[in-house]
Amino acid sequence: MTRPALIGDIGGTNARFALVTPGAFDLHDIRTLPCAHYPSLSDAIRAYLKEVGAEMPTEACLAFACPVHDDEVRMTNNAWRFSKRQVAEEFGFTLFKVINDFTAQALGVPHVADDELVALGDGEAAPGCTRLIFGPGTGLGMAGLFPGQHDWIPLPTEGGHISFAPTDQHERDLLAYFQARYGRVSVERILCGQGLLDLYRAHAQLAKQVARYNTPAEVTGAARAGDPLARNALERFLKILGDVSGDAALMLGARGGVYLCGGILPRLLDWLPHSHFRDAFADKGRMHAYTAHIPVWVVTAPWNGLLGACEALHNEEVT
Numbered sequence: 001m002t003r004p005a006l007i008g009d010i011g012g013t014n015a016r017f018a019l020v021t022p023g024a025f026d027l028h029d030i031r032t033l034p035c036a037h038y039p040s041l042s043d044a045i046r047a048y049l050k051e052v053g054a055e056m057p058t059e060a061c062l063a064f065a066c067p068v069h070d071d072e073v074r075m076t077n078n079a080w081r082f083s084k085r086q087v088a089e090e091f092g093f094t095l096f097k098v099i100n101d102f103t104a105q106a107l108g109v110p111h112v113a114d115d116e117l118v119a120l121g122d123g124e125a126a127p128g129c130t131r132l133i134f135g136p137g138t139g140l141g142m143a144g145l146f147p148g149q150h151d152w153i154p155l156p157t158e159g160g161h162i163s164f165a166p167t168d169q170h171e172r173d174l175l176a177y178f179q180a181r182y183g184r185v186s187v188e189r190i191l192c193g194q195g196l197l198d199l200y201r202a203h204a205q206l207a208k209q210v211a212r213y214n215t216p217a218e219v220t221g222a223a224r225a226g227d228p229l230a231r232n233a234l235e236r237f238l239k240i241l242g243d244v245s246g247d248a249a250l251m252l253g254a255r256g257g258v259y260l261c262g263g264i265l266p267r268l269l270d271w272l273p274h275s276h277f278r279d280a281f282a283d284k285g286r287m288h289a290y291t292a293h294i295p296v297w298v299v300t301a302p303w304n305g306l307l308g309a310c311e312a313l314h315n316e317e318v319t
Protein backbone atom coordinates (compact mmCIF):
# COMPACT_ATOMS: atom_id res chain seq x y z
CA MET A 1 0.00 0.00 0.00
CA THR A 2 1.24 3.54 -0.82
CA ARG A 3 2.46 5.39 2.23
CA PRO A 4 0.80 8.73 3.00
CA ALA A 5 2.75 11.79 1.88
CA LEU A 6 3.76 14.58 4.24
CA ILE A 7 2.15 17.95 3.47
CA GLY A 8 3.08 21.24 5.15
CA ASP A 9 2.18 24.94 5.13
CA ILE A 10 4.81 26.79 7.11
CA GLY A 11 4.45 30.48 7.95
CA GLY A 12 6.48 32.76 10.18
CA THR A 13 4.45 31.77 13.26
CA ASN A 14 2.78 28.43 12.55
CA ALA A 15 3.81 25.17 10.89
CA ARG A 16 0.72 23.25 9.74
CA PHE A 17 1.34 19.59 8.82
CA ALA A 18 -0.91 16.84 7.50
CA LEU A 19 -0.74 13.44 5.80
CA VAL A 20 -2.49 12.66 2.54
CA THR A 21 -2.82 9.78 0.07
CA PRO A 22 -0.50 10.81 -2.79
CA GLY A 23 -2.63 12.18 -5.63
CA ALA A 24 -5.67 12.78 -3.37
CA PHE A 25 -6.93 15.58 -1.10
CA ASP A 26 -7.93 13.49 1.94
CA LEU A 27 -5.97 15.53 4.49
CA HIS A 28 -5.74 13.77 7.84
CA ASP A 29 -3.78 14.04 11.10
CA ILE A 30 -3.69 17.83 10.69
CA ARG A 31 -1.64 19.55 13.39
CA THR A 32 -0.45 23.14 13.88
CA LEU A 33 2.93 23.48 15.59
CA PRO A 34 4.28 26.87 16.78
CA CYS A 35 7.56 27.38 14.82
CA ALA A 36 9.16 29.10 17.82
CA HIS A 37 8.96 25.83 19.85
CA TYR A 38 11.34 24.02 17.45
CA PRO A 39 14.96 24.95 16.63
CA SER A 40 14.66 23.69 13.06
CA LEU A 41 12.35 22.36 10.36
CA SER A 42 13.69 18.82 10.90
CA ASP A 43 12.85 18.98 14.62
CA ALA A 44 9.30 20.10 13.81
CA ILE A 45 8.82 17.32 11.20
CA ARG A 46 10.09 14.68 13.65
CA ALA A 47 7.85 16.01 16.44
CA TYR A 48 4.84 15.95 14.11
CA LEU A 49 5.46 12.40 12.83
CA LYS A 50 5.97 11.16 16.39
CA GLU A 51 2.80 12.88 17.63
CA VAL A 52 0.59 11.32 14.94
CA GLY A 53 2.44 7.96 15.06
CA ALA A 54 3.06 7.95 11.30
CA GLU A 55 5.41 5.71 9.34
CA MET A 56 8.16 7.72 7.64
CA PRO A 57 6.62 9.18 4.43
CA THR A 58 8.56 8.76 1.20
CA GLU A 59 7.05 11.82 -0.48
CA ALA A 60 6.62 15.34 0.87
CA CYS A 61 5.50 18.77 -0.33
CA LEU A 62 6.10 21.68 2.04
CA ALA A 63 5.19 25.33 1.44
CA PHE A 64 7.25 28.10 3.07
CA ALA A 65 6.70 31.84 3.62
CA CYS A 66 9.93 32.90 1.90
CA PRO A 67 11.74 32.59 -1.45
CA VAL A 68 12.42 28.90 -2.18
CA HIS A 69 14.35 28.82 -5.48
CA ASP A 70 17.82 28.03 -4.01
CA ASP A 71 18.84 24.79 -2.26
CA GLU A 72 19.34 26.78 0.94
CA VAL A 73 15.98 28.08 2.21
CA ARG A 74 15.94 30.82 4.86
CA MET A 75 12.62 31.82 6.37
CA THR A 76 11.99 35.58 6.24
CA ASN A 77 10.04 35.86 9.50
CA ASN A 78 11.63 33.21 11.74
CA ALA A 79 15.07 31.68 12.30
CA TRP A 80 14.62 28.39 10.43
CA ARG A 81 16.96 27.65 7.55
CA PHE A 82 17.70 24.37 5.78
CA SER A 83 19.16 22.74 2.67
CA LYS A 84 16.49 20.99 0.59
CA ARG A 85 19.00 18.28 -0.39
CA GLN A 86 20.01 17.59 3.22
CA VAL A 87 16.40 17.41 4.46
CA ALA A 88 15.50 15.01 1.62
CA GLU A 89 18.51 12.83 2.54
CA GLU A 90 17.86 12.99 6.29
CA PHE A 91 14.26 11.72 5.92
CA GLY A 92 14.89 9.51 2.88
CA PHE A 93 12.26 11.32 0.77
CA THR A 94 12.22 10.06 -2.84
CA LEU A 95 10.16 13.14 -3.77
CA PHE A 96 10.63 16.39 -1.80
CA LYS A 97 8.89 19.46 -3.20
CA VAL A 98 9.48 22.85 -1.61
CA ILE A 99 7.14 25.62 -2.78
CA ASN A 100 6.28 29.19 -1.77
CA ASP A 101 3.41 29.41 0.75
CA PHE A 102 1.37 31.67 -1.55
CA THR A 103 1.86 29.26 -4.45
CA ALA A 104 0.14 26.81 -2.09
CA GLN A 105 -2.57 29.31 -1.15
CA ALA A 106 -3.16 29.97 -4.86
CA LEU A 107 -3.38 26.26 -5.76
CA GLY A 108 -5.75 25.71 -2.83
CA VAL A 109 -8.28 28.31 -4.00
CA PRO A 110 -9.94 26.17 -6.74
CA HIS A 111 -10.58 23.51 -4.05
CA VAL A 112 -12.35 25.88 -1.64
CA ALA A 113 -16.10 25.35 -1.20
CA ASP A 114 -18.43 28.31 -1.89
CA ASP A 115 -19.49 28.47 1.75
CA GLU A 116 -15.85 29.09 2.71
CA LEU A 117 -15.73 32.31 0.65
CA VAL A 118 -17.12 35.58 2.06
CA ALA A 119 -17.78 38.23 -0.62
CA LEU A 120 -16.77 41.83 0.08
CA GLY A 121 -19.01 44.04 -2.06
CA ASP A 122 -20.06 43.43 -5.65
CA GLY A 123 -18.20 42.39 -8.76
CA GLU A 124 -18.23 39.56 -11.24
CA ALA A 125 -15.35 37.24 -12.07
CA ALA A 126 -14.40 37.38 -15.74
CA PRO A 127 -14.19 33.73 -16.90
CA GLY A 128 -10.73 32.42 -17.77
CA CYS A 129 -8.97 35.43 -16.25
CA THR A 130 -6.12 35.71 -13.77
CA ARG A 131 -6.88 35.64 -10.05
CA LEU A 132 -4.98 37.44 -7.28
CA ILE A 133 -4.26 35.67 -3.98
CA PHE A 134 -3.33 38.17 -1.27
CA GLY A 135 -2.94 37.70 2.44
CA PRO A 136 -1.59 39.31 5.58
CA GLY A 137 -0.41 37.00 8.36
CA THR A 138 3.02 37.06 10.02
CA GLY A 139 4.11 38.53 6.68
CA LEU A 140 2.24 39.56 3.53
CA GLY A 141 1.91 36.98 0.76
CA MET A 142 0.85 37.60 -2.85
CA ALA A 143 0.50 35.25 -5.80
CA GLY A 144 -1.26 35.06 -9.13
CA LEU A 145 -3.25 32.11 -10.49
CA PHE A 146 -3.97 31.84 -14.18
CA PRO A 147 -5.66 29.18 -16.28
CA GLY A 148 -3.38 26.79 -18.17
CA GLN A 149 -4.60 24.36 -20.80
CA HIS A 150 -5.34 21.66 -18.20
CA ASP A 151 -4.69 23.07 -14.73
CA TRP A 152 -4.48 26.38 -12.91
CA ILE A 153 -0.92 27.70 -12.97
CA PRO A 154 0.36 29.63 -9.94
CA LEU A 155 2.58 32.70 -10.23
CA PRO A 156 4.68 33.07 -7.07
CA THR A 157 5.73 36.63 -6.24
CA GLU A 158 7.47 38.63 -3.50
CA GLY A 159 4.84 41.35 -3.90
CA GLY A 160 4.68 41.90 -0.13
CA HIS A 161 8.00 43.69 -0.46
CA ILE A 162 6.93 46.40 -2.91
CA SER A 163 7.16 49.98 -1.59
CA PHE A 164 4.39 51.59 0.45
CA ALA A 165 2.78 54.52 -1.39
CA PRO A 166 0.86 56.92 0.90
CA THR A 167 -2.32 58.47 -0.54
CA ASP A 168 -2.92 61.37 1.91
CA GLN A 169 -1.13 63.55 4.45
CA HIS A 170 -1.91 61.20 7.37
CA GLU A 171 -0.26 58.32 5.50
CA ARG A 172 2.75 60.52 4.70
CA ASP A 173 3.07 61.05 8.48
CA LEU A 174 2.73 57.30 9.01
CA LEU A 175 5.38 56.67 6.34
CA ALA A 176 7.79 59.01 8.19
CA TYR A 177 7.13 57.04 11.42
CA PHE A 178 7.84 53.71 9.70
CA GLN A 179 10.90 55.10 7.86
CA ALA A 180 12.41 56.18 11.16
CA ARG A 181 12.18 52.54 12.32
CA TYR A 182 12.81 50.51 9.22
CA GLY A 183 14.45 52.71 6.57
CA ARG A 184 12.78 51.47 3.40
CA VAL A 185 9.09 50.77 4.03
CA SER A 186 7.57 47.84 2.16
CA VAL A 187 3.82 47.19 2.24
CA GLU A 188 4.53 44.13 4.39
CA ARG A 189 5.81 46.46 7.15
CA ILE A 190 2.20 47.65 7.48
CA LEU A 191 0.01 44.79 6.23
CA CYS A 192 0.85 42.00 8.69
CA GLY A 193 0.30 41.32 12.39
CA GLN A 194 3.37 43.30 13.51
CA GLY A 195 2.38 46.03 11.03
CA LEU A 196 -1.02 46.43 12.67
CA LEU A 197 0.68 46.81 16.04
CA ASP A 198 3.15 49.33 14.57
CA LEU A 199 0.26 51.26 12.98
CA TYR A 200 -1.39 51.46 16.40
CA ARG A 201 1.86 52.70 17.96
CA ALA A 202 2.26 55.25 15.14
CA HIS A 203 -1.28 56.54 15.75
CA ALA A 204 -0.48 56.83 19.46
CA GLN A 205 2.72 58.81 18.77
CA LEU A 206 1.06 61.10 16.21
CA ALA A 207 -1.76 61.78 18.73
CA LYS A 208 0.85 62.31 21.51
CA GLN A 209 -0.73 59.53 23.57
CA VAL A 210 0.72 56.47 25.31
CA ALA A 211 0.37 53.13 23.48
CA ARG A 212 -1.26 50.60 25.83
CA TYR A 213 -1.44 47.43 23.74
CA ASN A 214 1.39 45.08 22.82
CA THR A 215 0.05 42.46 20.39
CA PRO A 216 -1.99 42.63 17.16
CA ALA A 217 -4.79 40.63 18.86
CA GLU A 218 -4.90 43.18 21.70
CA VAL A 219 -5.22 46.00 19.15
CA THR A 220 -8.19 44.33 17.40
CA GLY A 221 -9.73 43.51 20.80
CA ALA A 222 -9.35 47.14 21.94
CA ALA A 223 -10.79 48.41 18.63
CA ARG A 224 -13.86 46.21 19.22
CA ALA A 225 -14.15 47.59 22.76
CA GLY A 226 -14.22 51.14 21.33
CA ASP A 227 -10.65 52.35 22.00
CA PRO A 228 -10.32 55.30 19.52
CA LEU A 229 -6.59 54.85 18.76
CA ALA A 230 -6.92 51.11 18.17
CA ARG A 231 -10.01 51.73 16.06
CA ASN A 232 -8.23 54.33 13.91
CA ALA A 233 -5.26 51.99 13.46
CA LEU A 234 -7.46 49.04 12.42
CA GLU A 235 -9.55 51.17 10.05
CA ARG A 236 -6.38 52.56 8.44
CA PHE A 237 -4.99 49.01 8.16
CA LEU A 238 -8.09 47.92 6.21
CA LYS A 239 -8.01 51.04 4.00
CA ILE A 240 -4.34 50.44 3.12
CA LEU A 241 -5.20 46.76 2.51
CA GLY A 242 -7.71 47.99 -0.10
CA ASP A 243 -5.14 50.35 -1.70
CA VAL A 244 -2.45 47.68 -1.99
CA SER A 245 -4.66 44.78 -3.09
CA GLY A 246 -6.23 47.10 -5.72
CA ASP A 247 -2.74 47.99 -6.99
CA ALA A 248 -1.81 44.30 -7.10
CA ALA A 249 -5.05 43.49 -8.99
CA LEU A 250 -4.16 46.15 -11.58
CA MET A 251 -0.62 44.83 -11.82
CA LEU A 252 -1.75 41.24 -12.52
CA GLY A 253 -4.89 42.13 -14.46
CA ALA A 254 -6.81 40.06 -11.90
CA ARG A 255 -10.27 40.25 -13.49
CA GLY A 256 -10.85 36.67 -12.31
CA GLY A 257 -11.19 37.92 -8.73
CA VAL A 258 -9.22 38.57 -5.56
CA TYR A 259 -8.94 35.97 -2.81
CA LEU A 260 -7.90 37.29 0.61
CA CYS A 261 -6.12 34.60 2.66
CA GLY A 262 -3.86 34.50 5.73
CA GLY A 263 -4.55 34.31 9.43
CA ILE A 264 -5.70 37.88 10.14
CA LEU A 265 -8.63 38.69 7.83
CA PRO A 266 -10.95 35.79 8.78
CA ARG A 267 -10.81 37.35 12.28
CA LEU A 268 -11.96 40.72 10.89
CA LEU A 269 -15.09 39.66 8.98
CA ASP A 270 -17.20 41.94 11.19
CA TRP A 271 -15.04 44.99 10.27
CA LEU A 272 -14.28 44.51 6.58
CA PRO A 273 -17.76 45.21 5.10
CA HIS A 274 -18.06 48.58 6.93
CA SER A 275 -14.44 49.63 6.39
CA HIS A 276 -12.97 51.71 3.53
CA PHE A 277 -11.42 48.53 2.09
CA ARG A 278 -13.66 48.27 -0.97
CA ASP A 279 -13.62 52.03 -1.78
CA ALA A 280 -9.82 52.07 -1.57
CA PHE A 281 -9.61 48.90 -3.70
CA ALA A 282 -11.59 50.58 -6.49
CA ASP A 283 -10.15 54.11 -6.10
CA LYS A 284 -7.72 53.87 -9.03
CA GLY A 285 -8.42 57.05 -11.01
CA ARG A 286 -9.05 56.27 -14.67
CA MET A 287 -9.07 52.54 -13.84
CA HIS A 288 -11.95 52.90 -11.32
CA ALA A 289 -14.49 50.99 -13.45
CA TYR A 290 -11.95 48.18 -13.98
CA THR A 291 -11.23 47.60 -10.28
CA ALA A 292 -14.82 48.26 -9.16
CA HIS A 293 -15.96 45.24 -11.23
CA ILE A 294 -13.46 42.82 -9.71
CA PRO A 295 -15.02 40.54 -7.07
CA VAL A 296 -13.19 40.14 -3.75
CA TRP A 297 -13.59 37.25 -1.31
CA VAL A 298 -12.15 36.40 2.09
CA VAL A 299 -11.12 32.73 2.14
CA THR A 300 -12.18 31.27 5.48
CA ALA A 301 -11.12 27.67 4.68
CA PRO A 302 -8.61 26.91 7.44
CA TRP A 303 -6.46 24.46 5.45
CA ASN A 304 -6.31 26.19 2.08
CA GLY A 305 -2.50 26.16 2.01
CA LEU A 306 -2.39 22.43 2.81
CA LEU A 307 -4.83 21.68 -0.04
CA GLY A 308 -2.62 23.70 -2.39
CA ALA A 309 0.46 21.76 -1.27
CA CYS A 310 -1.43 18.49 -2.02
CA GLU A 311 -2.14 19.85 -5.50
CA ALA A 312 1.54 20.74 -5.99
CA LEU A 313 2.87 17.31 -4.86
CA HIS A 314 2.48 15.69 -8.28
CA ASN A 315 1.80 18.82 -10.39
CA GLU A 316 4.60 19.04 -12.94
CA GLU A 317 3.89 22.73 -13.60
CA VAL A 318 4.92 23.61 -10.04
CA THR A 319 8.65 23.50 -9.39
Ligand SMILES: Nc1ncnc2c1ncn2[C@@H]1O[C@H](COP(=O)(O)OP(=O)(O)OP(=O)(O)O)[C@@H](O)[C@H]1O
Nearest residue numbers: 011012013014065137138139193216217220262263
Ligand atom coordinates in the same frame (compact mmCIF):
# COMPACT_ATOMS: atom_id res chain seq x y z
N1 LIG B 1 -7.09 38.56 16.71
C1 LIG B 1 -6.07 38.94 15.93
N2 LIG B 1 -6.12 40.15 15.32
C2 LIG B 1 -5.10 40.55 14.52
N3 LIG B 1 -4.00 39.83 14.28
C3 LIG B 1 -3.90 38.62 14.87
C4 LIG B 1 -4.92 38.12 15.71
N4 LIG B 1 -4.54 36.91 16.18
C5 LIG B 1 -3.32 36.65 15.62
N5 LIG B 1 -2.94 37.68 14.83
C6 LIG B 1 -1.69 37.81 14.08
O1 LIG B 1 -1.73 36.96 12.95
C7 LIG B 1 -0.39 36.64 12.57
C8 LIG B 1 -0.32 35.13 12.27
O2 LIG B 1 -0.96 34.94 11.06
P1 LIG B 1 -1.04 33.49 10.37
O3 LIG B 1 -1.90 32.60 11.23
O4 LIG B 1 -1.44 33.68 8.95
O5 LIG B 1 0.44 32.99 10.58
P2 LIG B 1 1.49 32.38 9.61
O6 LIG B 1 0.82 31.47 8.59
O7 LIG B 1 2.53 31.78 10.46
O8 LIG B 1 2.02 33.67 8.88
P3 LIG B 1 2.78 33.89 7.50
O9 LIG B 1 2.36 32.77 6.59
O10 LIG B 1 2.27 35.22 7.00
O11 LIG B 1 4.22 33.92 7.84
C9 LIG B 1 0.52 37.03 13.73
O12 LIG B 1 1.18 38.25 13.41
C10 LIG B 1 -0.49 37.28 14.85
O13 LIG B 1 -0.02 38.25 15.77
